[in-house]
Amino acid sequence: MAALKPSKRVRHLFIVNPTATLQLGLWVALSMVVMTVDHRYHTLGGVHDVLSTVIYPLHYLTRLPTDARNWANENLAGRTTLLEENARLRESQVFFNAQLQKLTTLEAENRRLRSLLESAVNAPERVLIAELLAVDFDPYRHHILLNRGRQHGITVGQPVIDQHGIIGQIIRADPFTATAILITDPNHALPIQINRTGARTLARGTGNFQELELPHIPNNEDVKIGDLLVTSGLGGRFPPGYPVGTISKVEFDPGSPFARIIARPVAQLDRIREVMLLENEPIATPPAVAGTATTPPP
Structure with missing residues (x-):
């Protein structure tokens, strides 16, 4: 079988272009110079602000699915947790109210007994x-x-x-x-x-x-x-x-x-x-x- 000849477009990928290589080197060097100057002198703060503003919607859209999933999990799970917690608090409130009533009764009884004991101390008779x-x-x-x-x-x-x-x-x-x-x-x-x-x-x-x-x-x-x-x-x-x-x-x-x-x-x-x-x-x-x-x- 005769060998397949590569097309012109494929051959073009493997051809070394000195001009493109030189341009790439220049852009890399320029990038390094710009990063060095910005790192030392902070001269590109305004550019950073503009780029951050432009990129923010992309960040928001990227986080949107994750945030939506977390919000749904928190709200659905949180509602169930709140209902259970409310039920526990309601039971605790009923229990403590009952205990408070007992304490109120004991306090009133202690006051009566204290008054009786004070009267007994003041009385000359047994x-x-x-x-x-x-x-x-x-x-x-x-x-x-x-x-x-x-x-x-x-x-x-x-x-x-x-x-x-x-x-x-x-x-x-x-x-x-x-x-x-x-x-x-x-x-x-x-x-x-x-x-x-x-x-x-x-x-x-x-x-x-x-x-x-x-x-x-x-x-x-x-x-x-x-x-x-x-x-x-x-x-x-x-x-x-x-x-x-x-x-x-x-x-x-x-x-x-x-x-x-x-x-x-x-x-x-x-x-x-x-x-x-x-x-x-x-x-x-x-x-x-x-x-x-x-x-x-x-």
């Missing part, structure tokens, strides 16, 4: 702290059940107080529990005296947690709204000087020898949770005075 187990919901029967009984030294007639004042007295003592009658029970009467004047009378329950009735006070007696009522100590059951209530209403009736006087108990009888029982010795008083000063519990 005291025993008890908690409520049950409350009688009969509106005219104000009884409470306590978690202390005869095994703890509780006796019938023992005074019951809180951090504010008198609450009532024990009317029944079982081995491990005790029942107390509140001073607002209609069947309870407490010997008291007006702290400002010293006038003595009884504070009878009305069946209302917010009211005590003071009978047998003459119309001409010096009684004012806001006067403090304290235990008189008569009857030998309640020690003297404990707050009972404050006078909230005074009505003088010309047709009656006695005024109508209403007092408000200082203790929050409808909100108590812990009480103190006084372990004081009975006060020695004449039998006649003790018999007329108080009404025996039912």
